[in-house]
Amino acid sequence: MPVEIYKDKFTGKGQEVILGATKEQGGTRAYTVKMGGSSTLPFLFYEGEIPNRPVIAMEVWDIKPEWNPCFEQYYGDVWNDPVAWAKKAEEYGAEVIYLRLQGADPELENSKSPEECAKLVKDVLAATGAPLIVEGPGQPDKDNDVLQAVAEAAAGENIALGVAEKDNYRGIAAAAMMGRHCIIGRSPVDINILKQLNIMITEMGVPIDKVINDPMTSSLGYGIEYSYSTMERARWGALIGDKMMTPPVICLAGPEAWSKKEPNAVGEDAGPGWGDQRDRGIMWEAMTAAALLQAGGDLVLMRHPEAVKLVKKQIDALMVPNKY
Amino acid sequence: MGLTGLAIFKLLPKTNCGECGVPTCLAFAMALAAGKATLSQCPYVSDEAREALDSATAPPIKLVKFGSGDKVLEIGDEQVIFRHDKTFYHPTGIFIEVADNDANLAAKVEEINGISVERVGQKYELDGVAVANASGSADTFRAAAEAVAGKTDKAIILISECPTCMEAAASAIAARKPLLYAATAANYEKMVEVAKKVAAPLAVKGEDLSSLAELVAKVGYKELVIDSGARQISQVIADQTQIRNSSVKKRFRPFGYPTIAFTTESDPAMEVLEAQAFISKYASIVVLKTVKTEYLTSLFSWRANLYTDPQKPIAVQPGVYPYGAVNADSPVYITTNFSLTFYSVAGEVEGTRIPSYLIAFDTDGLSVMTAWAGGKFIGEAIGPWLKDSDINQKVNHKKIIIPGGVAAIKGKIEELSGWEVLVGPRDCTSIGSFAKLRLS
Ligand code: B12
Ligand code: SF4
Secondary structure (H helix, E strand, O other), X not given: OOOOOOOOOOXXXXXXXXXXXXXXXXXXXXXXXXXXXOOOOOOOOOOOOOOOOOEEEEEEEOOOOOOOHHHHHHHOOOOOXXXXXXXXXXXXXXXXXXXXXXXXXXXXXXXOOHHHHHHHHHHHHHHOOOOEEEEOOOOHHHHHHHHHHHHHHOOOOOOEXXXXXXXXXXXXXXXXXXXXXXXXXXXXXXXXXXHHHHHHHHHOOOOHHHEEEEOOOOOOOXXXXXXXXXXXXXXXXXXXXXXXXXXXXXXXXXXXXXXXHHHHOOHHHOOOOOOOHHHHHHHHHHHHHHHHHHOOOOEEEEOOHHHHHHHHHHHHHHOOOOOO | OOOOHXXXXXXXXXXXXXXXXXXXXXXXXHHHHOOXXXXXXXXXXXXXXXXXXXXXXXXXXXXXXXXXXXXXXXXXXXXXXXXXXXOOOOOOEEEEEXXXXXXXXXXXXXXXXXXXXXXOOEEEXXXXXXXXXXXXXXXXXXXXXXXXXXXXXXXXXXXXXOHHHHHHHXXXXXXXXXXXXXXXXXXXXXXXXXXXXXXXXXXXXXXXXXXXXXXHHHHOOOOEEEEOOOOOHHHHHHHHHHHHHHHHHHOOHHHOOOEEEEOOOOOHHHHHHHHHHHHXXXXXXXXXOOOOHHHHHHHHHHXXXXXXXXXXXXXXXXXXXXXXXXXXXXXXXEEEOEHHHHHHHHHHHHHOOOOEEEEEEOOOOOOHHXXXXXXXXXXXXXXXXXXXXXXXXXXXXXXXXEOHHHHHHHHHHHHHHOOEEEEOOOOHHHHHHHHHHHOO
């Protein structure tokens, strides 16, 4: 009894987005990464094209973050040197560097100026070969100023600027357009807002192949299922032909996972049966990332080098084409 | 599900005799379609009609049960491809494989029994033990099955392709209603006999989807669990997706059964990630080897997340909860009645070891920030409630601690309740240090 293979008939496909620019393309990156572009659900090779594998980005901060002590052994000597940290991230397997300009937060005492941020971005670009994503401090006015300066400093490099939200996208979109960079649009686990934001950003003149979506990640154990379902619905929307749902999806697995109790708790703080913190923490992050890959994540932001190794291996295995 | 009332009506006798309890065949057909009647109420349906109707009204994936006592595991009976289409009903059973000739068998089963992870008010355990006939000997297999059955009341899977070995082990623990794995093209006749004899569900293993479908049609037994035979992760996902799509969207009967998947990775971390992919993509059972809770905690959490009902957040009863030996001076905290939020906060409040009250404010089960954004955890709602709440009789102070994320509602609560508001930390995991600093 030969089984009739079931295939959904899709008319649309995900938008492919390229991050970074090599010398020939007007930048200085050692390589570019391509994301998205699938014409099927995640890892179902028998149904359509999956031209690009999911990409791993790693976090680099411009100031020392308050992370779990288990990161000390990996980043202890570079906490205060983002350029060296970025190089380290590359060694640990980052395919993209995700620079968080937290030090530009206007609430901080020595809040960094847009010029300082721009210089840092230049230095990171000079020291590394990976494509770059830059996130502003998260305060709308400062974000606009900082990302404007960053966009200029990184002209030609095709970086991604984040994070644009419904009430704060104009300045960032303008900066992205001016520097011909990509933009990350964030929507609060809401597919309608995701679509609406893409419409507003593209109406401003940013081409759709420069848009990356952050549908808002929640950690494993803390609402991840909402992100998962939002991503599944967005992918489905893209496949049935809704152009405004096609951008590749970024998942902030590392920061979300590590903000929770389970990966961090030691001794009496740990719950019954939780097991040893080291492996539990790594697994909590890897599991968050791997689950979101199943929902269609194209770019995963991670933190722990061991979790990165695990997730890369998982991607290798998932990218073996299945066929009938 | 499936047939319309009209389609069912065509298969009925159309005599309107009324013996089914409704006046006409059409009315009865409508009741059937709505799931409000069962076919057996009509004494006159023909056998052909019965068969057609049975298979059309049966759920797309059969519900299969195994195990005994209060550890009966129910698997299958899923109705959708995506959880957001409705919900997933029967969480994947997580099993640990042990070899029948393992000298430490008893200790391993103890370890499996002992796995119990608690977080945010939930308790996670393994569903059972899969005993593999690694020895190839019927006696060893039987002895191991008996030993496992004696050590645990969890569900048991027996793994052997040798019918004599299977018969020895399965009859020894028949009362436990184990799942028998597996019937193959080579052994299915005898395996079905064993399964029928001990009245246990049987797993059917193909070499690919086509051979699986063929085998299912041949076995002529309905208590089944199916396995396409694939082991490489991306092929497993593809096959599982095919099985789910064919059964749910096309009602392809040979695939209308729960499925089982096995991990292959030897590194425990990778093994657990592999199991995660199988759980995400429709496996009704996963069998793995790792019993390390630092890994399993994540896997259990993922399963719990995937199988929560997307239509209704899990909520706790709104109200005032005491922690420890509370008295009139005990501090009062407030959070929402979203169970995830509530239990996260409750764990921390309890952890301060200062007897305290925690209020679960009714937000229809939304988290703090979501409820705030949605207008349900705001001063205008909390203030008047607090003013009249019986917490006023329980403590002799009027100080309430609110989550740091909603510092902005402080003023309104104070204005409308007459209580003084202390703004707590943003993240509840800092409640311990907050309490040390501010409450002692
Ligand atoms: C899942 C989610 C949803 C789910 C809700 C699920 C649920 N049951 O609540 C859905 C999809 C329904 C949803 C809807 C909305 N959401 Co929403 N959602 C989230 C998300 C992703 C996670 C929320 C969560 O579960 N957190 C985990 C729980 C445990 O957190 P928590 O309750 O806040 O508790 C923590 C702290 O507050 C603190 N704490 C709690 N209680 C107490 C008590 C004391 C005393 C102390 C000291 C501390 C403390 O400790 C806890 C652990 O850190 C967040 C973004 C994010 N990643 O956080 C957005 C978010 C909360 N949502 C947001 C918004 C705007 C909305 C909507 C209004 C719009 C929309 N379309 O998304 C609607 C409103 C819904 C309604 N009907 O009213 C915004 C809120 C922005 C703001 N600051 O106002 C957020 C922050 C996203 C964003 N950045 O835009 N959302
Ligand atoms: S008992 Fe059967 S034949 Fe009689 S009315 Fe009901 S459905 Fe029709």
